[in-house]
Amino acid sequence: MILSVMIFTPFLAGVFLYLFRAKINFVKASVLLVQVFIASLAIDVYMGFEPSAILQFESNIPWIPFYGINYHIGLDGVSLSLFMMVALIMPLVSIALYDRAFVGLWINSLIVQSGIMGALLAQDLMLFYLFWETMLLPIFFMIGIYGYGKKEFFSMKFTIYTIFGSLAMLISILYLIISFKVQHGFYTFDIVSLKDTILTHQEQIFIFLGFALAFGIKIPIFPFHTWLADTYKSSPTIAIVILSALMSKLGIYAIYRILFGIFASISLELAHLVISLGLASMLYFALLAINSIDLKKIFAYSSASHLSLILVGLFIHNSTSLLGVSLFIASHALSTAAIFIMIAILYNRRESINLDSLGGIVQSAPLFSLFFAFFALSIVGIPFTSGFVSEILIILGSFEYSSIVGFVATTSILASIVFILNVIKKTLFGKKQEDFKDLQSKELLSLIPLALLILALGIFPNTFLSKVKPTVDNYSNSSKAHYAK
Numbered sequence: 001m002i003l004s005v006m007i008f009t010p011f012l013a014g015v016f017l018y019l020f021r022a023k024i025n026f027v028k029a030s031v032l033l034v035q036v037f038i039a040s041l042a043i044d045v046y047m048g049f050e051p052s053a054i055l056q057f058e059s060n061i062p063w064i065p066f067y068g069i070n071y072h073i074g075l076d077g078v079s080l081s082l083f084m085m086v087a088l089i090m091p092l093v094s095i096a097l098y099d100r101a102f103v104g105l106w107i108n109s110l111i112v113q114s115g116i117m118g119a120l121l122a123q124d125l126m127l128f129y130l131f132w133e134t135m136l137l138p139i140f141f142m143i144g145i146y147g148y149g150k151k152e153f154f155s156m157k158f159t160i161y162t163i164f165g166s167l168a169m170l171i172s173i174l175y176l177i178i179s180f181k182v183q184h185g186f187y188t189f190d191i192v193s194l195k196d197t198i199l200t201h202q203e204q205i206f207i208f209l210g211f212a213l214a215f216g217i218k219i220p221i222f223p224f225h226t227w228l229a230d231t232y233k234s235s236p237t238i239a240i241v242i243l244s245a246l247m248s249k250l251g252i253y254a255i256y257r258i259l260f261g262i263f264a265s266i267s268l269e270l271a272h273l274v275i276s277l278g279l280a281s282m283l284y285f286a287l288l289a290i291n292s293i294d295l296k297k298i299f300a301y302s303s304a305s306h307l308s309l310i311l312v313g314l315f316i317h318n319s320t321s322l323l324g325v326s327l328f329i330a331s332h333a334l335s336t337a338a339i340f341i342m343i344a345i346l347y348n349r350r351e352s353i354n355l356d357s358l359g360g361i362v363q364s365a366p367l368f369s370l371f372f373a374f375f376a377l378s379i380v381g382i383p384f385t386s387g388f389v390s391e392i393l394i395i396l397g398s399f400e401y402s403s404i405v406g407f408v409a410t411t412s413i414l415a416s417i418v419f420i421l422n423v424i425k426k427t428l429f430g431k432k433q434e435d436f437k438d439l440q441s442k443e444l445l446s447l448i449p450l451a452l453l454i455l456a457l458g459i460f461p462n463t464f465l466s467k468v469k470p471t472v473d474n475y476s477n478s479s480k481a482h483y484a485k
Helices: 002-020 024-048 077-096 103-121 125-134 136-146 151-184 201-218 228-234 237-262 264-269 271-290 295-316 319-350 366-379 386-401 403-428 441-459 462-484
Strands: 056-064 069-075
Touching: 002 024, 002 056, 002 069, 002 103, 024 077, 024 103, 069 077, 069 103, 069 125, 077 103, 077 237, 077 319, 077 441, 077 462, 103 125, 103 136, 103 237, 125 136, 125 151, 125 237, 136 151, 136 237, 151 201, 151 228, 201 237, 201 264, 228 237, 228 295, 237 264, 237 295, 237 319, 264 271, 271 295, 271 403, 295 319, 295 366, 295 386, 295 403, 319 366, 319 386, 319 441, 319 462, 366 386, 366 403, 366 441, 386 403, 386 441
Parallel strands: none
Antiparallel strands: 056 069
């Protein structure tokens, strides 16, 4: 029941605020109150989450019985990290951006939060698809109405990409469901049950690629990334945080939940290909970041590079790398949310995020400089941060898989450090341009919790990893069984 409350409360509140036509101050206060309420429920769920591989806080209610569609939701170790990040990051972003005076932006942030949470907790494939699609329209409006520059064009470009991927996923879902019906005599959309569908090798590849296309666009991975940089540059900050910190991780989660859950053998068979693509993408995006001068584009490419590392760790399939992936999802969500908040603050002060027009900020805003440097370095995993632990686990898992994979992954991370240090140097140091107002109490109220969470997960990682490990070990053992066959 508690998970249902967390899914639908933001949606219902958003619909109410839209119909009520409330004033902006009431809307902002209401949105923040709802998000804080959801965060408090999430903490309660986390404290009650048992270190176990079984589904917890489960609800399974028949919805459309004739077609085997159920309202089936639940939480396990696979979804725990992103579940907590959605609940905790959204109110912190709202606090940081509380001066934004667009009613539609606030209402749409509630709707998209419901969509992400629903897709994350859905154990029924049709339910997952419906929530997956629910996220699209709010993001379209947030970018197209409240964005910058050629916002309509890039909003449409992102939407067309996403619809194309969703169509491929829908075709795969229908093919899979009909195949199951033909073989078993009844319909089901239950993700666990669908793994019993008997398909030829070609059919498995076809359906796998349909899902993979939708998830790959959402992450994004090469070559489905061409919407990325310009969309980020044209988007309002809250949309960027949702896209980078949360929705991209949902693509990673969906691979774990659906592709690994239903198509375990094909996932293992194509692992070498996906790992090679992931490693190439890491280096490619790192080079794009090095050659960019716009901060939004730099960190958009940085995000894509690190998501490629997560993808590599995911398809390595061993317990060490999967633990690293689970922690990295949380770590990267916190760091990217924080850095894009910092970029928004920087733009409001200087009206520019071009590296050539920045510099000297440390002389007049030491507090801003400290937080900016910390969050930027946490993305590449400095010691005592969550990024450090998660990257170490993924690299160790990579070397267990192959020394070449481990070496390339390590090299890519070092390339990321190069451009992050260059960004810190050009943004904070050098000749002073003009006075820069330091962080205010409202901004600190959102940034301090993000910094503390990054440090807590880096210094005490086992507090989180102990809850995830049973699920990861269960999957890792299943993978070994498939390899043995």
